Amino acid sequence: MRVRGRASRFGVAIMAALVLAGCTNAPPPPLVTTEIARTAPTKAANLNEAVVGVDSVAGGYNPHKLADQSTITTALADVLLPSVFRPGPDGTPTLDQTLMVAADVSKAEPYTVTYRLRAEAAWSDSAPIAAEDFVYLWEQLREEPGVIDSAGYRLISNISAREAGRVVEVTFAKPYPGWRSLFSDLLPAHLLKDIPGGWASVLRDNFPVTGGPFSIKTLDRDRGEVVLERNDRYWAAPVPLDRIILRRGDTSGITSALRTGHNQLALTAADADDLGSFQSLGPLVSTATVPRPTVATVLLRPVGTAMTDQRLRSAVLAMIDRAALTRVGTEGGAGATLPADAQVLAPSARGYAPTLPAGALAKPDQARADTLLTEAGYAKKDGSWALGETPLNLVIAAPEGRETYIKLARELQRQLSVGGVQSHLVTPSADDLYTRLLAPRGAATVATADEADLVVVPEPSAGDPATMLASRFGCAAAQAGQQAKATNPIGYCDQAAQPTIDQALTGEIGFRSASELLEPTFWSRAIAVPLYQEADTLVVRQDMSGVSVGPAWAGPFAGATQWRRAGG
Numbered sequence: 001m002r003v004r005g006r007a008s009r010f011g012v013a014i015m016a017a018l019v020l021a022g023c024t025n026a027p028p029p030p031l032v033t034t035e036i037a038r039t040a041p042t043k044a045a046n047l048n049e050a051v052v053g054v055d056s057v058a059g060g061y062n063p064h065k066l067a068d069q070s071t072i073t074t075a076l077a078d079v080l081l082p083s084v085f086r087p088g089p090d091g092t093p094t095l096d097q098t099l100m101v102a103a104d105v106s107k108a109e110p111y112t113v114t115y116r117l118r119a120e121a122a123w124s125d126s127a128p129i130a131a132e133d134f135v136y137l138w139e140q141l142r143e144e145p146g147v148i149d150s151a152g153y154r155l156i157s158n159i160s161a162r163e164a165g166r167v168v169e170v171t172f173a174k175p176y177p178g179w180r181s182l183f184s185d186l187l188p189a190h191l192l193k194d195i196p197g198g199w200a201s202v203l204r205d206n207f208p209v210t211g212g213p214f215s216i217k218t219l220d221r222d223r224g225e226v227v228l229e230r231n232d233r234y235w236a237a238p239v240p241l242d243r244i245i246l247r248r249g250d251t252s253g254i255t256s257a258l259r260t261g262h263n264q265l266a267l268t269a270a271d272a273d274d275l276g277s278f279q280s281l282g283p284l285v286s287t288a289t290v291p292r293p294t295v296a297t298v299l300l301r302p303v304g305t306a307m308t309d310q311r312l313r314s315a316v317l318a319m320i321d322r323a324a325l326t327r328v329g330t331e332g333g334a335g336a337t338l339p340a341d342a343q344v345l346a347p348s349a350r351g352y353a354p355t356l357p358a359g360a361l362a363k364p365d366q367a368r369a370d371t372l373l374t375e376a377g378y379a380k381k382d383g384s385w386a387l388g389e390t391p392l393n394l395v396i397a398a399p400e401g402r403e404t405y406i407k408l409a410r411e412l413q414r415q416l417s418v419g420g421v422q423s424h425l426v427t428p429s430a431d432d433l434y435t436r437l438l439a440p441r442g443a444a445t446v447a448t449a450d451e452a453d454l455v456v457v458p459e460p461s462a463g464d465p466a467t468m469l470a471s472r473f474g475c476a477a478a479q480a481g482q483q484a485k486a487t488n489p490i491g492y493c494d495q496a497a498q499p500t501i502d503q504a505l506t507g508e509i510g511f512r513s514a515s516e517l518l519e520p521t522f523w524s525r526a527i528a529v530p531l532y533q534e535a536d537t538l539v540v541r542q543d544m545s546g547v548s549v550g551p552a553w554a555g556p557f558a559g560a561t562q563w564r565r566a567g568g
Contacts, residue, residue, distance in 0.1 A: 047565045048242040050544065053254035053266035057219070057226050057246055058401070060431075062203040063185045064137070066146045066489070067399070067430035069294055069458050071267060071536055071555070072226075072246070078557040079228060079244075082129055082211040083184040084115060090350050091462070091552030093180035098236040099129065099211075103180075110157070111175045115168040115183070120235040123209040127190050130165030136189035138170075144199050146434030148460045150487070151470035151505060152182050177507040178464030186211065200431065213239045213561050224248025239561045240546075251277050254539075258285055264544045264565065267556060269404075270537040272332030278539050285539050289334040291348035292534040293462030293553045296329050296340075296405070298412065299455040299528050301438075303491040306392065307453050313526035315372035316394075316454070318365040319419035320412070326532050328411045329404055334535035343522045344469050344515060346461035346533045348552060351512065355519035361529070369419055385420050394423040397437060397452035399430035408531075409456045426452070433457075438489035440476070455489070458534060462553035465511040466504040473522065474501050492527050543567075 054075075060068040063077040084100055085093035095103055099121050106114040121129040141153040158171040172179070191208045195201050206219050213236070214228040226246040230239055249257065251274045257263035259281055267290065268274065278287055298320070300313045307313060330336040338347040341354035370380075378385045378392060385392040394416070398409035406427060413423050428437060437452045461468065475484040475493035486493040497518055504514035522528065538556055540547045546562035549555070 046243070047567045048240070049245065050241055050243075050264045050563055050565060051245045051247055051257070051262060053249045053257060053263045053268065053539075054246050055248065055268050057224050057248055058221055059206075060204045061207065064141060064147050064187075065431075066148055066434045066457075066460065068203075069148075069460065071269070071292065074293070074555050075246070075267070075557040076207070076216075076226070077185045078212075078554060079214040079560050080207055080210040080212045080216065081185040081187070082121065083186065084182070085180045085184060086558065087462075087551040087554045089551050092350070105179075106169070108175075111172040113170045113172075113179050115170065117166045117168070118235070119166060121211070122233065122235065123188050123190075123211050124215050124231055124233050125188075125191075125209045126233065127188065127209070128165065129186060129211055131159065131161030131168045132165060132189040132193075133186045134168050134170070134183055135159050136193055137183060137187060140199050140202075144435075145439040146431070146489075149181065149463050149467050149471045151474055152176060152178055152464065152467045154487075155505070174506045176505070178467045178505070181464040181467055200435070214244065217243075237561075240564045241560075244560060244563070255281065258539060258541060261541065261543070264541050265547060265556075266539040267536050268539075269335075269534070270333050271330070275333065275537065278537065281539075283542070285541055287540075288538045288549050289337070290536045290538050290549045290555055291334075291338060291346070291552070292458075292536060292555075293346070293460060294458035294534045295346050295461045296335070296408065296531045296534060297457060297459040297528055298325070298408075298531065299457065299490050300526055301453060301455065301491045302525070302527060304451045304453060306387075306394070309376050310526060311372045311376040312378075312392075315369040315376070316416065316421065317361070317526045317529065318369035318372065319415055319421065320361070320529060321364050321415055322361045322529065322531060323363075324415070325408055325411055329408050330532060334537055335532045338533035338535055340530035340532050342515075343519050343528060343530065344461075344465060344472065348533060349461065349465070350552070351465070355515065355523070357520065357523055360523065364415070364419075366419055380420055383420055384422055392421055394421060394453040395451060396423050396425050396454045396456070397433060398425070398427055398456045399433050400427040402430070402458075405456050405458070412454065412456060423454075434489065438491070440485060440487045440491075457489070459528075459530070461533065466507075466514065469511065469514065469518070470501050470505045472528075473518070474498065474505075490527055492525070494521070494525070497521060 057072050061073050061076055062068045063073050082099045083096055084103055086096045088094040101116040101118055103115045106112050138153050138156050138159055141147045141150050155172045155174055155176050156170055157173045160169045188209050192202050207216050210231055213231055213234050215231040217227040217229045219226045228244040230242055254266045255277045300316060302308050340347055341356040345352040373385050378387050396409050396413055398405040409425050413425055416423050472488050473492055474487055475498050476487045484493050484495055500514050500517050503509045504511050538549055543566040545564045547556060548559055550558040
């Protein structure tokens with residue numbers, strides 16, 4: 001009965017609830033639950049990892065191509081590729097004893113250098129670093145257009161090997177005191193010699209293997225990130241850091257990341273405003289200028305119908321406002337403190353001295369430009385210069401994607417317009433610019449449809465000075481019955497200057513003597529206007545140690561094997 005009574009009372013309660021529900025529109029009370037608190041664990045900082053803020057991680061990454069010159073290319077080459085010699089503190093080549101046992105001139109006639117590699121030196125796929133890598137680099141850099149400092153490689157007549165490729169004998173056609181500048185940033189011949197697309201595809205998107213203290217885990221250009229990890233197959237002492245991450249960012253993002261400790265370093269082409277942002281971090285960071293191995297330069301190419309006339313080139317030179325171009329290119333950044341007043345050596349180079357004639361290029365001289373153009377047969381019509389009925393219309397080229405150089409080219413275009421010279425701007429890809437438009441050719445007298453009259457580009461400025469001289473202004477040896485041709489992007493070949501260039505390259509005269517003889521000629525020929533040496537700003541948090549601007553031409557990543565984080 002007790003059970004039935006309880007059931008009866010339960011039924012009555014149910015009926016009452018149903019009746020009450022039918023008399024109201026209110027919804028039933030919600031089911032109340034108590035949420036279990038969830039605590040997301042805070043990710044601890046990885047003290048064996050350093051994040052570097054950079055402007056860009058875009059490639060290609062071949063350090064031997066003019067088209068691929070960039071801060072990121074230099075940085076990756078420093079930590080991923082083996083070199084026989086590396087720049088010492090003042091830029092003087094110093095034997096890299098992690099790769100080499102010795103490298104010496106072993107014979108004077110014929111001039112021979114013998115290289116002995118360490119037996120344990122190997123690429124990250126375990127293939128030995130050996131003679132075939134020397135041969136591959138020689139074959140590419142002596143023949144391919146658009147490469148850096150090819151003059152030294154063209155002097156090599158033969159390469160032979162002993163002891164399973166660990167001893168390499170390089171024979172030169174002539175003495176070559178600058179031989180220590182060769183065979184830096186060796187490339188893995190066993191993977192690249194038969195690569196589809198050939199030399200043009202080498203390191204275009206990534207590194208197939210590495211031969212340095214780090215290897216690449218990921219290289220994501222879309223995300224703007226490169227992750228480097230310690231190379232476990234590196235034969236020398238392991239580096240302190242497990243990982244270095246290069247991460248693209250703008251100034252605001254990089255500054256914020258430095259402040260919070262998400263970034264430990266930054267290496268950027270900072271302008272005046274950017275420098276102010278970094279300085280706002282106060283004693284949390286230190287800053288330093290890192291000169292790049294490049295000089296922003298305007299090339300006035302003596303090719304085609306118009307530009308072969310030196311009077312026209314000199315007139316164009318007289319219209320150029322060099323100071324205004326430098327302001328546009330540097331925007332008050334570190335490069336503004338490095339004006340380039342010599343044709344070969346950069347301001348940060350050992351032995352640099354200005355060679356620009358006193359008073360030259362101090363300001364535009366329109367009266368001189370008008371006189372020269374008139375002497376060359378041009379006349380002004382409706383405010384623009386023309387030769388007969390043909391308007392003077394020059395082609396200005398700058399590499400696609402290089403915003404600084406495109407801005408420089410537009411400013412140059414504006415300056416010429418003020419002087420009455422029409423022009424149009426083309427922005428081919430850097431590869432196309434260097435390998436096609438600026439490829440060495442004979443002394444042209446007829447312009448092609450896409451001829452570049454003026455080119456605004458970074459000129460390489462690292463390495464052996466005599467080799468740079470020959471690579472930038474030299475000619476190929478003339479064949480019987482043929483005219484000598486230029487072997488440089490300017491398209492310049494002066495047979496009167498060539499003997500001095502050759503003597504400097506082979507050591508018959510010193511570079512300084514050659515420079516004193518030739519630089520006045522180069523300035524007077526109106527073929528190149530160096531503007532300023534490019535430079536980055538290095539920003540380092542105080543909890544990082546071992547980080548410096550690095551040796552001349554190499555940069556901070558040359559010392560990445562010494563980087564440490566406090567507590568790591």
